[in-house]
Amino acid sequence: MEGTVEDRLENSPQHALEKLSFDSFFQGETRTFYAPQSFCSRTAFFMHHFRYTGNDLHCESVNLAEVARLYGTPTYVYSAATMTDNYTRLAKSLSGLDLQICYAMKANSALAILRHFANLGAAFDLVSGGELRRVLAAGANVKRSVFAGVGKTSEEIELALQNGIFAFHVESEPEMARINHVAGRLGVKAPIAIRINPDVDAHTHAKITTGKSDNKFGIPLKVAGAAYEAAAKYPNLRIKGVQMHIGSQLTDIAPFVEAVKKVTPFVAELKAKHGIDYFSIGGGIGIIYRDALASGSAEWWDAQPAGQRPLTPEAYGAALVPLLQPLGLKILLEPGRFLVGNAGVLLSRVEFVKRGSAKNFVIIDAAMNDLVRPAMYDAFHEIVPLHRDTSRPAMVADIVGPVCESGDCFAKERSLQQVGEGEYVALLSAGAYGYTMASRYNTRGMAAEVLVKGSAFELVHERESFETMIAGERVPAFLK
Ligand code: LLP
Numbered sequence: 417m418e419g420t421v422e423d424r425l426e427n428s429p430q431h432a433l434e435k436l437s438f439d440s441f442f443q444g445e446t447r448t449f450y451a452p453q454s455f456c457s458r459t460a461f462f463m464h465h466f467r468y469t470g471n472d473l474h475c476e477s478v479n480l481a482e483v484a485r486l487y488g489t490p491t492y493v494y495s496a497a498t499m500t501d502n503y504t505r506l507a508k509s510l511s512g513l514d515l516q517i518c519y520a521m522k523a524n525s526a527l528a529i530l531r532h533f534a535n536l537g538a539a540f541d542l543v544s545g546g547e548l549r550r551v552l553a554a555g556a557n558v559k560r561s562v563f564a565g566v567g568k569t570s571e572e573i574e575l576a577l578q579n580g581i582f583a584f585h586v587e588s589e590p591e592m593a594r595i596n597h598v599a600g601r602l603g604v605k606a607p608i609a610i611r612i613n614p615d616v617d618a619h620t621h622a623k624i625t626t627g628k629s630d631n632k633f634g635i636p637l638k639v640a641g642a643a644y645e646a647a648a649k650y651p652n653l654r655i656k657g658v659q660m661h662i663g664s665q666l667t668d669i670a671p672f673v674e675a676v677k678k679v680t681p682f683v684a685e686l687k688a689k690h691g692i693d694y695f696s697i698g699g700g701i702g703i704i705y706r707d708a709l710a711s712g713s714a715e716w717w718d719a720q721p722a723g724q725r726p727l728t729p730e731a732y733g734a735a736l737v738p739l740l741q742p743l744g745l746k747i748l749l750e751p752g753r754f755l756v757g758n759a760g761v762l763l764s765r766v767e768f769v770k771r772g773s774a775k776n777f778v779i780i781d782a783a784m785n786d787l788v789r790p791a792m793y794d795a796f797h798e799i800v801p802l803h804r805d806t807s808r809p810a811m812v813a814d815i816v817g818p819v820c821e822s823g824d825c826f827a828k829e830r831s832l833q834q835v836g837e838g839e840y841v842a843l844l845s846a847g848a849y850g851y852t853m854a855s856r857y858n859t860r861g862m863a864a865e866v867l868v869k870g871s872a873f874e875l876v877h878e879r880e881s882f883e884t885m886i887a888g889e890r891v892p893a894f895l896k
Pocket residue numbers: 520523541564624626661663664665698699700701750751752753754789793848849853
């Protein structure tokens with residue numbers, strides 16, 4: 417057959433697609449590709465690139481056990497093709513808008529990943545001077561990126577202005593005054609947008625809801641007009657847009673629609689009064705945690721009962737584009753989790769299987785310091801063996817880490833294939849808020865990170881050594 421996989425798909429009759437694509441995959445041809453529009457309107461073809469080939473879990477064409485043996489564990493592994501697919505799919509779902517995707521890099525700020533998204537044309541939603549410097553270190557620029565967060569320091573504001581930030585997302589009046597002051601000192605006008613708090617319940621975990629009036633984010637809609645009037649009086653500010661973000665891990669379209677509907681009349685008013693250029697609707701699109709592995713295939717999505725199908729970018733676009741298009745503004749999106757969440761796994765090794773009278777424990781070498789989401793948000797992460805053996809019986813166990821806290825538990829009473837000491841498991845959907853929220857608790861160094869692309873893989877962040885961990889520490893002279 418002639419041409420690239422993409423050409424073949426574009427030119428194939430729809431009935432031949434499924435076979436062609438699966439054949440391509442199992443021949444190890446894991447380039448990023450899409451089925452034509454008619455097929456995509458159902459779902460994209462592969463939602464992620466983690467699956468068993470034979471009995472071994474692969475990321476794209478790479479056997480994950482090989483990565484674990486080569487680089488040790490715990491190790492995060494990311495799929496470049498999955499990130500590309502997620503990005504392209506989201507952008508495509510919002511076609512018709514003048515769109516600027518600002519990847520919320522707090523989800524995963526590995527330099528390699530930033531570079532990958534920059535290559536795809538993404539800008540960034542950043543929240544600190546450190547994140548800004550990461551973008552620069554990745555060889556990208558911040559000229560189309562936005563700076564969010566409730567506590568920006570003068571130094572951070574200065575750094576952002578010097579590097580030509582697209583806009584500051586302002587969360588309070590004192591912050592406005594500070595940005596104005598720093599801009600004045602540098603002799604520039606600072607581009608700003610005010611974050612509106614639409615007071616919409618995102619129906620997500622309390623710790624990741626941000627759009628309710630009782631949390632610290634943004635300015636309530638009813639006083640936002642006055643905040644813009646105040647901003648207009650500052651000589652060194654330029655009003656450029658308006659922003660909102662209602663929460664994270666939303667798997668239902670309703671809160672997004674409610675928030676957009678609630679805020680658009682005000683946005684139109686701002687356009688007329690202050691000539692704003694853009695409206696950022698934030699991030700928040702959720703991903704699949706419970707059936708993480710199965711959700712890699714279109715069949716899983718098709719099997720979900722109508723009305724209960726988790727949010728897809730296509731549904732997001734279909735609901736929001738008609739509401740946003742009439743504004744005639746640039747629309748910014750700040751997706752984090754959606755772009756990287758299902759593109760990463762955390763590899764870990766079984767240290768011990770402890771059989772108790774009441775309970776079994778599988779003790780693995782990853783811990784809450786590597787992936788804090790289960791301990792912090794009671795988050796569910798699917799855990800699967802790297803080598804599948806269907807002849808083994810299942811066992812029910814708590815899957816825990818070695819940290820000295822009972823909260824260091826990844827899964828309670830989880831059923832999984834019997835595993836033994838030295839075998840590997842993967843914690844799925846760990847690409848977002850995994851490594852970036854990790855710590856060194858119990859003096860455990862930061863995990864390694866590996867990026868896969870097709871059959872290639874590379875260590876993109878080495879495991880932290882003990883020496884690096886204590887490099888900045890001193891015992892003071894008065895104790896010697
Ligand atoms: N924009 C703003 C202003 C945000 O505060 C956030 C996330 C995002 C965009 C990206 O949201 P996403 O598309 O990733 O949902 N650590 C928590 C999630 C915290 C989200 C904080 N803000 C977790 O692991 O679930």
